[in-house]
Amino acid sequence: MITARALTRSFRTKTGTVDAVRGIDLDVAAGQIVGLLGPNGAGKTTTLRMLTTLLAPTSGEATVAGADLRTQPREVRRRIGYVAQIGATPAPGTRLGEELVVQARLQGMSRAAAEERLRTLLPRLDLDGLAARALAELSGGQRRRFDVALGLVHDPKLVFLDEPTTGLDPQSRANLWEHIRSLRDVSGATVLMSTHYLDEADALADRIVVMDHGEVVADDTPDALKAQVAGDVVTVHVDGDLHRAEQVARRALPLRGASTSADALHLTVERGDLAVAPLLRALDAEGFALRTVSVARPTLDDVFLTLTGRSLREETAPAA
Numbered sequence: 001m002i003t004a005r006a007l008t009r010s011f012r013t014k015t016g017t018v019d020a021v022r023g024i025d026l027d028v029a030a031g032q033i034v035g036l037l038g039p040n041g042a043g044k045t046t047t048l049r050m051l052t053t054l055l056a057p058t059s060g061e062a063t064v065a066g067a068d069l070r071t072q073p074r075e076v077r078r079r080i081g082y083v084a085q086i087g088a089t090p091a092p093g094t095r096l097g098e099e100l101v102v103q104a105r106l107q108g109m110s111r112a113a114a115e116e117r118l119r120t121l122l123p124r125l126d127l128d129g130l131a132a133r134a135l136a137e138l139s140g141g142q143r144r145r146f147d148v149a150l151g152l153v154h155d156p157k158l159v160f161l162d163e164p165t166t167g168l169d170p171q172s173r174a175n176l177w178e179h180i181r182s183l184r185d186v187s188g189a190t191v192l193m194s195t196h197y198l199d200e201a202d203a204l205a206d207r208i209v210v211m212d213h214g215e216v217v218a219d220d221t222p223d224a225l226k227a228q229v230a231g232d233v234v235t236v237h238v239d240g241d242l243h244r245a246e247q248v249a250r251r252a253l254p255l256r257g258a259s260t261s262a263d264a265l266h267l268t269v270e271r272g273d274l275a276v277a278p279l280l281r282a283l284d285a286e287g288f289a290l291r292t293v294s295v296a297r298p299t300l301d302d303v304f305l306t307l308t309g310r311s312l313r314e315e316t317a318p319a320a
């Protein structure tokens with residue numbers, strides 16, 4: 001759905017040149033939700049604005065929804081939906097339904113087709129019954145769902161969402177996540193969304209592209225990214241000689257690391273889920289009385305820390 005090669009954008013400012021995006025490659029397959037994760041200023045919005053034709057790349061090329069970004073920008077725009085970051089202030093008195101019809105007509109739909117589209121779109125985004133409501137009177141969550149509706153009015157197969165849940169309360173975020181999932185699962189759309197939030201990328205994305213200082217520093221599934229970092233830690237509480245238990249664990253499993261605390265054994269393994277059964281069998285066979293076992297996976301914050309030496313959470317803790 002998206003192939004970008006060496007996509008680059010720099011800005012000239014009074015104090016010099018800002019290299020916002022430094023030659024990134026990006027491949028997004030149809031039917032995926034791909035999360036663009038990174039701290040403030042990483043280049044996420046600039047990337048989305050280039051891929052949606054709103055900003056010309058300084059260099060590089062891309063094919064978006066089958067059309068060439070440079071030579072067929074109109075075709076790109078016809079095939080995609082774009083939901084910008086929150087912030088646009090509607091004209092006073094603008095009503096939700098009218099605004100969607102206007103947008104649909106701008107996309108070339110007849111009034112009748114636009115109204116028909118609204119009949120299916122509004123319930124899908126929990127906006128049923130709000131067509132006559134002024135935009136200024138919507139709640140934060142309703143307003144953001146309206147923004148998403150605006151990007152979906154022409155039923156695009158590729159949707160760009162720029163920080164869709166920033167500023168929403170936890171319940172509205174979770175609700176919007178459901179709608180984003182349904183874009184993929186019900187409408188068969190491909191989604192490229194930027195986010196600051198680790199939990200959001202983890203919960204929604206089939207793949208995560210981590211950006212930092214205008215570059216892609218990692219690109220993989222959430223699980224693979226986490227596995228690449230540190231492995232899982234399996235903690236086993238056992239009665240008996242922990243050092244002997246550690247020897248048993250070493251014979252039973254390929255360990256990346258092991259340590260003991262007061263009454264527990266901590267084992268670092270590549271896949272915690274696959275390690276538990278052989279570990280428990282081996283300890284049991286050696287007569288150890290097991291009390292509890294738990295598996296902890298590294299978080300995406302650990303991934304970011306390993307990749308960049310900084311914590312994403314420190315820079316961009318969610319307000320909620």
Ligand SMILES: Nc1ncnc2c1ncn2[C@@H]1O[C@H](COP(=O)(O)OP(=O)(O)OP(=O)(O)O)[C@@H](O)[C@H]1O
Nearest residue numbers: 011013018020038039040041042043044045046047
């Ligand atoms: N029009 C512009 N003129 C000058 N510099 C810009 C412009 N737009 C973006 N930048 C700079 O480019 C860099 C990347 O910005 P961008 O908005 O793409 O980051 P981002 O990852 O989307 O950040 P955020 O999460 O805060 O939206 C930043 O250093 C920003 O200040």
